[in-house]
Amino acid sequence: MKSGDSLIFMDRDVTIKRFKKGELAYKETPIGGCTKVGPCDELAIRFLDVDCISGCVNLVGKLSKLERVINAQSSLVSKLSPNTIEWRMENSDLEVLVATRDKIVQSQAKE
DSSP states (O other), X not given: OEETTXXXXXXXXXXXXXXXHTSOOOEEETTEEEOOSSOOTTOOSSSSOHHHXXXXXXXXXXXXXXXXXXXXXXXXHHTSOTTSHHHHHHHHHHHHHHHHHHHHHHHHHHO
């Protein structure tokens, strides 16, 4: 789980107890999951919510899954005409994904 820009590791037993008490949830996302209990304020319109990936504290994920999403998004963008609104939207999402990946890689390098 993330707190600001740092990672917090939770004890497995504590995590399971929090799930059972309803204090923690898990909903699958393309890059991992969301731990928010209740409705999400960053509701996704398409398969991926850019607001979610770029800074939500409830997001948990794996770099390998993020890489797979980046590859898929890159493939999609490469097939679109750059003169379209669709390309601009999808390319904008790709830029957020890449920036998020780069931020994670940089923070791991500092550790």
